[in-house]
Amino acid sequence: MTTLNRRALLGAGLGAAALPFLPRAAYAAGSVTGAVYPGGWDEALRAVLTPALKQAHNVDASYEPLFAVDQIAKARASRGVAPFDVFVLDPGPRVQGIDLNLYEPFDASKLSNRAKLPSGYADQYGAGVAAQVVGIAYNPKKLPKPAGWRDLFKPEYASRLGLTGFGTTFGTVSLIEMAKVFGGSETDVEPLFTELRKILPQVAAVAQPAAMPGLFQQGQIDVMYTNTYTVSLLKSRGVDIEFALPETGGVAFGTTMHIAKGAKNMEQAYQYIDTMISTGVQSGLAQAPFFFVPVNTEVTPGPDVPMRSIADLSKFVTHDWAKINPLRARWIDRFNREMAK
Amino acid sequence: MDERGAWRLALPLAVAQILFFLAPLLILAATSFATDENLVAFSHQAWADVVADGFNLRATWNTLRLGGLTVIATVVLAVPLALLHLAAGPGLKKVILLAAVLPLLTSVVVRTFSWIAILGREGVINNVLVGTGITAGPVPLLQTEHGLILALTQIEMPLMLLPLIASMGRIDPALLDASAALGASLFRTLRKVVLPMALPGLLAGATLVFASAATAFISQSVIGGGRLAYLPYLVWQQAMVVFNWPLAAALALTLMVSVIIVVLALSALGRKIADA
Numbered sequence: 001m002t003t004l005n006r007r008a009l010l011g012a013g014l015g016a017a018a019l020p021f022l023p024r025a026a027y028a029a030g031s032v033t034g035a036v037y038p039g040g041w042d043e044a045l046r047a048v049l050t051p052a053l054k055q056a057h058n059v060d061a062s063y064e065p066l067f068a069v070d071q072i073a074k075a076r077a078s079r080g081v082a083p084f085d086v087f088v089l090d091p092g093p094r095v096q097g098i099d100l101n102l103y104e105p106f107d108a109s110k111l112s113n114r115a116k117l118p119s120g121y122a123d124q125y126g127a128g129v130a131a132q133v134v135g136i137a138y139n140p141k142k143l144p145k146p147a148g149w150r151d152l153f154k155p156e157y158a159s160r161l162g163l164t165g166f167g168t169t170f171g172t173v174s175l176i177e178m179a180k181v182f183g184g185s186e187t188d189v190e191p192l193f194t195e196l197r198k199i200l201p202q203v204a205a206v207a208q209p210a211a212m213p214g215l216f217q218q219g220q221i222d223v224m225y226t227n228t229y230t231v232s233l234l235k236s237r238g239v240d241i242e243f244a245l246p247e248t249g250g251v252a253f254g255t256t257m258h259i260a261k262g263a264k265n266m267e268q269a270y271q272y273i274d275t276m277i278s279t280g281v282q283s284g285l286a287q288a289p290f291f292f293v294p295v296n297t298e299v300t301p302g303p304d305v306p307m308r309s310i311a312d313l314s315k316f317v318t319h320d321w322a323k324i325n326p327l328r329a330r331w332i333d334r335f336n337r338e339m340a341k
Numbered sequence: 342m343d344e345r346g347a348w349r350l351a352l353p354l355a356v357a358q359i360l361f362f363l364a365p366l367l368i369l370a371a372t373s374f375a376t377d378e379n380l381v382a383f384s385h386q387a388w389a390d391v392v393a394d395g396f397n398l399r400a401t402w403n404t405l406r407l408g409g410l411t412v413i414a415t416v417v418l419a420v421p422l423a424l425l426h427l428a429a430g431p432g433l434k435k436v437i438l439l440a441a442v443l444p445l446l447t448s449v450v451v452r453t454f455s456w457i458a459i460l461g462r463e464g465v466i467n468n469v470l471v472g473t474g475i476t477a478g479p480v481p482l483l484q485t486e487h488g489l490i491l492a493l494t495q496i497e498m499p500l501m502l503l504p505l506i507a508s509m510g511r512i513d514p515a516l517l518d519a520s521a522a523l524g525a526s527l528f529r530t531l532r533k534v535v536l537p538m539a540l541p542g543l544l545a546g547a548t549l550v551f552a553s554a555a556t557a558f559i560s561q562s563v564i565g566g567g568r569l570a571y572l573p574y575l576v577w578q579q580a581m582v583v584f585n586w587p588l589a590a591a592l593a594l595t596l597m598v599s600v601i602i603v604v605l606a607l608s609a610l611g612r613k614i615a616d617a
């Protein structure tokens with residue numbers, strides 16, 4: 001029988017403690033850390049992207065679950081040391097990242113799947129990896145289908161409406177579209193606040209964006225603005241919910257990936273993004289239970305997405321975030337104050 | 342080691358506190374006066390925004406009020422329960438203690454979201470109210486201050502109940518017998534003997550519940566919703582969404598200082614009563 005003396009035990013312990021510090025290359029052709037939105041995105045990428053990346057490039061992917069704004073905040077707070085290799089962002093935070101110089105210059109020619117993206121989906125900052133289509137979600141058992149944004153301000157809808165502010169991309173673009181209906185514009189949401197003040201006493205809930213699906217599921221609200229992804233997801237869990245495209249047009253925006261300034265795993269980061277837009281991964285992500293809107297032209301979007309292919313995206317309303325971002329802080333603050341009892 | 346050298350034992354903790362608590366706190370204070378993220382230029386703009394802005398002041402008041410009302414609600418429910426524990430036999434004692442600790446074993450996120458299912462328009466409470474005909478339609482509970490206090494009372498209850506049970510458990514049963522033998526009624530014994538002796542536990546519980554309820558970011562934002570403004574959510578929003586770090590820092594310090602003032606007042610009250 002071997003007797004363990006103190007020195008041997010200490011040595012073994014130190015050896016085990018040092019394991020995580022060994023170069024990762026010892027295990028695989030490399031690794032990459034991607035930021036990922038918590039929840040659905042996190043699950044989807046682990047299930048679909050991770051095995052595809054391992055198979056295609058022998059690269060291990062790990063994820064850091066962070067919302068877009070948190071990724072920018074974290075990258076900013078870490079002052080030059082990239083906390084992960086790849087960002088995944090909505091257009092507002094994307095433009096902020098460009099302004100703050102948080103990305104490595106992006107060479108789209110390194111993507112083998114570039115030709116499968118619509119033109120303009122890969123540029124010197126990064127590449128589009130998914131799209132979001134935003135409109136109105138309603139409970140068809142409680143309410144007739146709304147025709148557009150204006151309907152939400154009618155008493156029968158307003159009393160069942162869930163409001164959320166300018167803190168998220170989908171919230172911001174929806175509120176801008178409502179403002180437009182009442183005479184406002186991309187840079188003038190004042191008419192919206194005038195209308196909101198009229199319906200506020202009846203409104204069913206004013207909530208944080210992440211709480212909206214739960215409030216809908218619980219019947220606290222029966223109409224809200226959201227993306228097709230949330231509608232498909234709730235529907236798959238048995239919730240009575242349908243997506244309605246507003247008469248003024250659905251809103252669409254891209255979700256993009258960017259390589260973080262000073263990223264340690266440059267080559268793997270390109271492989272990660274390239275695999276993300278590959279036909280196999282995009283079609284896997286478009287299906288249940290993930291319901292992504294694909295950006296790969298070879299992949300057909302799911303049944304709740306009101307388009308046949310990503311090429312239709314040009315028919316949707318888009319916004320200029322370089323104009324929106326400077327105004328957004330004021331709008332967020334204004335929304336807080338207008339909503340406060 | 343002699344007694345004079347004993348302070349050295351506390352040295353590692355002191356160093357850790359200075360490095361990981363005091364230093365970040367000073368950086369936070371410096372940030373609240375900064376005008377750029379590299380802490381080069383300074384102004385008192387953020388503090389002027391906090392002090393001169395009725396909205397921020399109201400949010401501060403709402404936050405403290407929420408803490409205060411939660412303390413009152415937990416006291417009202419915890420005192421009878423602690424008395425029951427005092428009077429109970431060993432079997433019942435265990436059941437009460439288990440019921441008190443049980444909520445601590447569930448994550449606060451889970452507890453918060455289950456309250457949505459309870460307080461919602463089609464939630465448990467409203468189903469009962471409407472089903473039994475007590476009210477004609479659903480009563481608004483979610484996204485109201487009283488709904489939030491109700492949820493926080495359950496969430497924070499162990500923090501009140503456990504110190505209270507502990508301090509009541511230390512009361513010598515002979516004192517209760519003596520009080521009764523001297524002709525005091527049950528109520529008088531409760532008022533003159535049990536409650537004064539349980540006061541340290543009550544104040545400890547009040548301190549914990551107040552500090553925890555006033556800073557309960559998840560419960561406040563999920564159950565309270567967007568129409569009730571509380572400081573923790575504003576701090577998060579300014580720091581993470583708006584990127585106004587000086588204002589976020591100033592609001593964070595406002596929250597910390599106002600909570601500390603209330604906590605100090607509670608402990609001063611405790612000392613005063615103990616001396617009397």
